[in-house]
Amino acid sequence: xxxxxxxxxxxxxxxxxxxxxxxxxxxxxxxxPTVYDxxxxxxxxxxxxxxxxxxxxxxxxxxxxxxxNITDVDDKIYKAAKSKNISxxxxxxxxxxxxxxxxxxxxxxPVTIEPKATEHINDIIxxxxxxxxxxxxxxxxxxxxxxxxxxxxxxxxxxxxLEDLINGxxxxxxxxxxxxxxxxxxxxxxxxxxxxxxxxxxKGRPGWHIECSTMSYKYLGSKFDIHGGGCDLIFPHHENExxxxxxxxxxxxxxxxxxxxxxxxxxxxMSKSLGNFCTVREILNKFNGETIRLALLMTHYRSPLxxxxxxxxxxxxxxxKWYKVLLDKEIQDTKQVDTDILNSLLxxxxxxxxxxxxxxxxxxNSNLNILVNTCRRFLGILTKxxxxxxxxxxxxxxxxxxxxxxxxxxxKNKDYKEADRIRSLLLEKCIELEDTPSxxxxxxx
Ligand SMILES: [Zn+2]
Numbered sequence: 001x002x003x004x005x006x007x008x009x010x011x012x013x014x015x016x017x018x019x020x021x022x023x024x025x026x027x028x029x030x031x032x033p034t035v036y037d038x039x040x041x042x043x044x045x046x047x048x049x050x051x052x053x054x055x056x057x058x059x060x061x062x063x064x065x066x067x068x069n070i071t072d073v074d075d076k077i078y079k080a081a082k083s084k085n086i087s088x089x090x091x092x093x094x095x096x097x098x099x100x101x102x103x104x105x106x107x108x109x110p111v112t113i114e115p116k117a118t119e120h121i122n123d124i125i126x127x128x129x130x131x132x133x134x135x136x137x138x139x140x141x142x143x144x145x146x147x148x149x150x151x152x153x154x155x156x157x158x159x160x161x162l163e164d165l166i167n168g169x170x171x172x173x174x175x176x177x178x179x180x181x182x183x184x185x186x187x188x189x190x191x192x193x194x195x196x197x198x199x200x201x202x203k204g205r206p207g208w209h210i211e212c213s214t215m216s217y218k219y220l221g222s223k224f225d226i227h228g229g230g231c232d233l234i235f236p237h238h239e240n241e242x243x244x245x246x247x248x249x250x251x252x253x254x255x256x257x258x259x260x261x262x263x264x265x266x267x268x269x270m271s272k273s274l275g276n277f278c279t280v281r282e283i284l285n286k287f288n289g290e291t292i293r294l295a296l297l298m299t300h301y302r303s304p305l306x307x308x309x310x311x312x313x314x315x316x317x318x319x320x321k322w323y324k325v326l327l328d329k330e331i332q333d334t335k336q337v338d339t340d341i342l343n344s345l346l347x348x349x350x351x352x353x354x355x356x357x358x359x360x361x362x363x364x365n366s367n368l369n370i371l372v373n374t375c376r377r378f379l380g381i382l383t384k385x386x387x388x389x390x391x392x393x394x395x396x397x398x399x400x401x402x403x404x405x406x407x408x409x410x411x412k413n414k415d416y417k418e419a420d421r422i423r424s425l426l427l428e429k430c431i432e433l434e435d436t437p438s439x440x441x442x443x444x445x
Contacts, residue, residue, distance in 0.1 A: 003060060005346050007053075008302060010234065010257040011157055015348055018256060020225050026057055026064045027224035029216040029254065031233055032114070034071040035095035036080040038279040039102045041307050042263040042270055046230050048293055048380075049260045049301040049349070051108045053228070055378050056345050059337070066111045067219045069212060070096055072118050073205055078193050088195065092118075102280040105289035105443060106296075107380035113219050117211040120218065121197045124206045127214040127248055128185045128199075136247035140176040142188035142202050148181045151243040157257060158235045165235050183240050185210050209240035213248065216241075222249035231259040261304045270307075281443060283312070285400075288393055288430070288444040290381055291316045297351040297379065316393070318359070319381070325362050326386040331372045338366075338374040345378055354379065392430030392444065400431055404440050407433075 005018040020026045030050045033043050050068075057064045072092040081091040100110075117124070128144055131137040136150040148154050148162070155162050166181055173180070184207040189196040196203040216224065222245070229238065238257065245253040262269070265276040283292055286309075295315035299305045338361070344353035361371050375382040403422050410418035423433055430445040 003342070003346055005056065005060060006348055007256060007258060008348050009255075010231075010259050011255075013159065016256070018225075020061065021223065021255070023061055024063055026061045026226075027220035028054065028057065028064065028066045028226040028228065029212070029220055029224065030066070030068045030111075030227075031212055031229040031237065032068040032070050033099050034074050034076060035092045035099060036074065036077040037095065038281055039099050040270065040277060040279050041265070041283065042230070043099075044102070044106060044280050044292070045263050045296055045301075045305060046228065046260050047103045047108050048106055048296045050228050050258075052297065052301075052345070052349060052351065052379065053226075053258070054109065054111075055380070056349070059342075059378070065113070065220060067113045067115065067216060068111045069215050070099075070114055070116045071208065071211065072096070072116050073211075074208065075193055078195065092116075098281070101443075102284070105284055105445075106280070106293045107289060107383060109380075115215040115219065117206065117215075120211065120215055121206070123218055124210055124214045125186075125197075125199050127217065127244075128206075128210060130248040131185065131244060134247050136243075137185055138178065139201055140178075142204070143174075143176050143184055144186040144201050145177055145182045146185055146240065146244060146247070148179055148183075148243060151246060153246070153252075154181075154243055155235070155239055157239055157242060160235070165239075171236075183207065183209060183236060185244070209237055210244060212237075213241050213244040213253075216253070217245065217249065222251040222253075224254050226256045226258060227254035228258040228260075231261055234259060260301045261299075264304060264306045266308045267306055278307075281441070284443040285397060287312050287316060290383065291319055291393070293379075294319060294355070294381055297381075298355060300352055301349050318355070319389070320393075322358070322362055322382060323384070323386045323389040326368065326372065326382070327390075329368060329386075332369050334369050334373050336370050336373070337377065338370050341371075341374050341378065351379070388430065395429050395431060395444075400426065400442055404433070404442065408440065 006015050007018050009016045030046060033039060054064065054066050077088060077092060081088045084091065128137060131146065132144065136147055137144050138147055155165060158165060162181055171180060186199060186201055186204050186206055188202050188204040196205045242253050245251065264270060265278060268276055270277055291312060295311045298315060340357045341354045344350045344357055358371065358375060372382050403426055407419050407422040410422065426433060432443055432445050434441045
């Protein structure tokens with residue numbers, strides 16, 4: 001291997017050289033979304049960060065298997081479906097489609113396998129049974145719990161004491177548990193959540209953590225290369241995954257644990273109750289996907305990211321500058337890559353350094369073919385036709401809304417010819433419309 005990838009491993013707290021278990025089949029698992037609502041910018045960051053890592057791994061190795069799950073059974077899903085008066089499957093299917101649409105707009109490549117929790121209930125039941133048989137699970141009041149006292153390395157990933165973690169996190173208090181840190185593997189149906197599957201422990205549903213242990217085992221085996229996710233998942237989710245997988249398989253699950261930093265909005269923690277919460281779709285009404293993607297990559301993946309409109313405007317200015325240089329230039333496809341950009345990414349995915357490299361190369365009029373192809377391949381940027389870029393990215397939001405209301409009037413008057421004309425006009429300006437029961441939604445292509 002000509003190139004060496006160095007990456008920060010949360011498990012060892014240091015930057016390590018990445019050495020795969022099998023260089024002919026590299027395995028990566030990343031915790032995916034819980035599909036009850038539109039993706040917010042905190043969901044977009046891991047999708048983009050691990051997409052860059054996936055692209056890099058695909059360059060370095062022949063075969064990379066990237067598994068990212070869909071959590072489609074959860075109390076939040078049940079509540080959201082109930083409040084919308086639709087079935088759970090209708091909600092999860094719709095939300096999954098919206099997640100795909102939003103991540104595609106950010107130039108995120110499809111993953112190799114995207115398993116859904118509800119399609120793996122039998123696997124989950126077998127996995128829990130193995131944990132019980134190996135002495136790490138116990139049944140109490142129709143619940144199955146994991147006994148954390150049976151796993152010596154619990155909390156090794158977060159590098160904290162169990163007491164610290166329990167005090168800092170919301171841990172479910174229950175008389176059913178032997179230890180306050182024990183967590184649920186299977187819970188029974190109740191009035192709050194009356195939907196469930198038959199199991200040896202009664203009708204119920206799996207806890208959240210167990211689906212990742214089960215599905216990563218099914219698709220990547222008992223020990224694989226990389227496990228990723230946002231840093232907010234380190235405790236309890238990833239600690240619990242490690243404990244469950246060790247109890248079932250007697251293996252330490254994954255060699256490299258990679259986490260992206262928090263996302264803040266206007267310098268405060270993102271939260272629905274504080275009102276500083278933004279969905280990817282909302283941002284796509286103001287900036288196109290490539291701009292959002294660059295804004296996410298301008299901060300190193302491990303640092304906290306402060307997402308605000310200044311950052312987006314800065315990203316747009318950078319892309320405008322780059323596309324301006326590309327105007328009227330013919331870019332040929334080439335497999336050749338720029339080594340400065342590649343080396344920056346090999347150095348713990350240093351995307352800010354890569355962006356700096358691109359800026360100076362554009363300034364110095366370097367080989368644009370290699371530069372653009374490298375950007376497209378690894379960073380998923382500069383993918384557009386430069387003429388379209390300028391034609392489309394300066395469209396005013398008010399004008400779009402005006403056209404949409406004109407189209408609605410035309411539809412009301414059954415003037416479908418006019419409605420189609422407006423749709424085509426918007427499409428020409430890279431604006432895509434989607435008619436939904438709650439009105440016409442739009443996004444920049
Ligand atoms: Zn997970």
